[in-house]
Amino acid sequence: MRIFSGIQPTGRKHLGNFVGAIQQYVEGQQRAVDHGDVAIYCIVDLHATTVAYEPRELRERLYDTTAILLAAGLDPERCVLFRQSDVQEHAELAWLLCSVTSHGDLNRMHQFKDKSAQQRELVSAGLFVYPTLMAADVLAYRAHDVPVGDDQRQHVELMRDIAIRFNARFGAGADGEPQEVLVVPEHRIPAVGARIMDLQDPTRKMSTTGGSVEGTVYVLDEPAAITKKFKRAVTDSDNEIRHDRAAKPGVSNLLELLAVSRGTSIDEAQASMADARGYGDLKTAVGEAVIEMLAPVQERYAQLRHDEAALEATLAAGAEKARAIASDTLADVRAVMGVGPVAAG
Ligand code: AMP
Ligand code: TRP
Secondary structure (H helix, E strand, O other), rough: EEEEEEOOOOOEEEHHHHHHHHHHHHHHHHHHHHHHEEEEEEHHHHOOOOOOOOOOHHHHHHHHHHHHHHHOOOOOOEEEEEEEOOOOOOHHHHHHHHHOOOHHHHHHOOOHHHHHHHEEEOHHHHHHHHHHHHHHHHHOOOOOEEEHHHHHHHHHHHHHHHHHHHHHOOOEOOOOOEEEOOOOOOEEEEOOOOOOOOOOOOOOOOOOOOOOOOOEEOOOOOOOHHHHHHHHOOOOOOOOOEEEOOOHHHHHHHHHHHHHHHOOOOHHHHHHOOOOOHHHHHHHHHHHHHHHHHHHHHHHHHHHOOOOOHHHHHHHHHHHHHHHHHHHHHHHHHHHHHHOOOOOO
């Protein structure tokens, strides 16, 4: 069972990214090895060019993201960690997959609607075909399992449709039997923590772009800032500590964060607050648990981030391993699509 996921090197990584995605990546590297396969994680700088951005800053954020992933526990000896633009097969496959991507489907993507509404100057064609590039990321590795947060559900559905359409259109073997040229992947969305909400507005997801700074806890926030953000978290007017996403979004979000940062269930988190005197105690408890979860990550990050040459070397080694897999897939894709010369041998 091969695992693939991607993360953008934009903005600062927050608690939603950490529990919705990064923790799953770390857990996935052993799961893949146990199944005799590999987990592949990609920092998607090409995706980051689809909205307005500053080139110099992109490279800085790329190093930040690489260092956060390593600090969180990704081990380049056990997984493949690389930068998307280092493996040109992604861009080529994205173009080829455009022929089996429905324009109407792209038009229905929530993320496109949200992000295009936020653009001031230009809604780029890149933003529109973003999901096809994301499909290429995964399909180039014939991955089965795609760990993501809930907001990527629709994009993974679309990449499944693209793979199915590709196989149906181009996968007929010499005997006319359909072959699986591309693997149809599945999303892996965690049961708890797949949609962490903004602390100031618990009806909106925590996010780099749409949310509030006070309501967003960053992986690299100082402990004092984390405490303050949780203290000011929006809850509700009764004082019952109970998990009920619809009726009590703020309290439920805090309970989920308490559970994931302590590594317990939501029920256990709720039970641990049975003697609380009010929401203040819950906020203190979550703040402490989150600080404790992030402390070792922040410590390792501080050791890793300054050595950009070492980060580059890690990414280069990852890219080499990634390319070996992706180039095989691309050779098959070109062959069945009739693109380029007939393959030798
Ligand atoms: P991005 O930084 O947009 O590349 O997102 C990286 C990963 O974090 C993706 O798998 C997202 O689904 C996940 N993610 C982003 N925001 C949240 C959130 N508020 N809660 C849980 N997961 C999230
Ligand atoms: N679109 C994803 C996000 O914004 C990032 C991403 C790019 C990705 N390529 C991917 C996620 C491939 C999973 C698989 O979070």
